[in-house]
Amino acid sequence: MYRKPSPAPSTTSFSDNDDDDLNKSTYFAISDALVVSPAQWSSKIHQLSAADTQDLPHSPISRLPPEILIHLLKHLHSPRDMYNCLLVSRTWCECSIELLWHKPSFSKLSTLVKMMRVLSRGDQTFTYARFIRRLNFLFLGSDLTDSLFSRLSQCDRLERLTLVNCAMVTDDALSRVLPCCPNLVAIDLTGVSDTSDKAIVGLASAARRLQGINLGGCKKVTDIGVFALAANCPLLRRVKLSGVELVTDGPVSALARSCPLLLEIDLNNCKYITDISVRDIWKYSTHMREMRLSHCVELTNAAFPAPYKSDTTPPSNTPPNPFPSLTQSSSDQLPPLVLSRTFEHLRMLDLTACALITDDAVDGIISHAPKIRNLVLSKCVLLTDTTVENICKLGKHIHYLHLGHAALITDRSVRTLARCCTRLRYIDFASE
């Protein structure tokens, strides 16, 4: 299944961008952006003098320019093959060494320890730490200790770091290491529960080119950390704050305003989020693709675009209010969110348990976002058949639909849905 390229493709990452096409061929990857040049030998002893090279036989392949050789070597995926290439000749070594080191992988702790030992040796043939661009510690999890993690401060060209489930890494270690990585483009701290504002502020101040951050379950992070991200990282595209329960509207609005490329925002279980910041996302984040607002229970219709219909006048039998400014609560003061733009890129919207939402909100959402593919409205108990009929307007675009616990829905609208939305793959009407 060919997916359209991202509306805001990465232009600043030096390492391979595997965010998009999962089915993209790895053989002749046109957008392979890993820029590698022949590596510099780290000590004079290792460099050959000019005289030594003169008598060497010149085979045809030795006349290949280094860039072409590097391009060829990039098609090798097995580290063992790359290792064999670097033993062929000095030129081949210069061209392949960085390819071998840019994405070291280890499923066992012992392999990581060996790598760390190499990085701390004084007599390295190359400064290997500077080749490393991507590190994924998912498989080590709690085996990753602070003392091992701290050795990464030498990896100043690190671009992508995954620390999912590395629960033993402390905030102090993060605060020491992350500021040393100014080239970070993506970081995943899901499950690193000790993460606090100190580490995030440190990260934000150094990694100005950050595009993606996942802080799932990092409960200690507060508004301070997220404000720092908004202030320092204007290239942010994916911000995942699921379970960062203390976050409030302020920094989310700041993200919407300061990060125009924002594509994905995850605020699941951020119970303090109100209409104010969600409105700002609709107003400023024109490229938005995925909005997750599950269990943001404060949200009302005012958080979402107003439907395209004429304003209804208030019923004439309500007496005029002599003190309007005193009696209206802050959410009543929010006017309908009138937007003139459509959100052509919005594909995913999760409003699980946003129980105050009514049919009008869904009407407004769908009229402004006609290509939603995945819509979750579970536990939005006020929704009626009108919502299902509005969902029909999504036609062939809607593939995944959750309408669980919406007890007011009847057969009538489901029948229409089944006839209009023929590409549905996944439908849930669970009730409880």
Add this chain to the structure above:
Amino acid sequence: MSDSVLDVVFLLLISSSETLDCTLLTDMSVFELSSLPKLRRIGLVRVNNLTDEAIYALANRDATLERIHLSYCDQITVMAIHFLLQKLNKLTHLSLTGIPAFRKTELQQFCRAPPPVCLKFKLHSL
């Protein structure tokens, strides 16, 4: 279709006597949904107006369904599910928790223990 491929989950639970707001959906909805050509998963937990007619409708369609959730749909019988299983050869998961007809001990041998809570992490989501 081999039983080893199918994950049948039903638990020996005493069904809760307090039924909260039941859904208004009936077999008619399932008839209509059965016409969806690409449907892979359908969740109908506690849609307790459903009868065997709905099951037959789900069975008599192109065999694309992979996961069906029917827990607490009290009126479903063994015969209807048997028919469903014969027809839908791509089915990998079937939830039948709390359905009275399936609480017979001789059927329990086919079920598996409920899965442990697992956390899903999206890799490469940055």
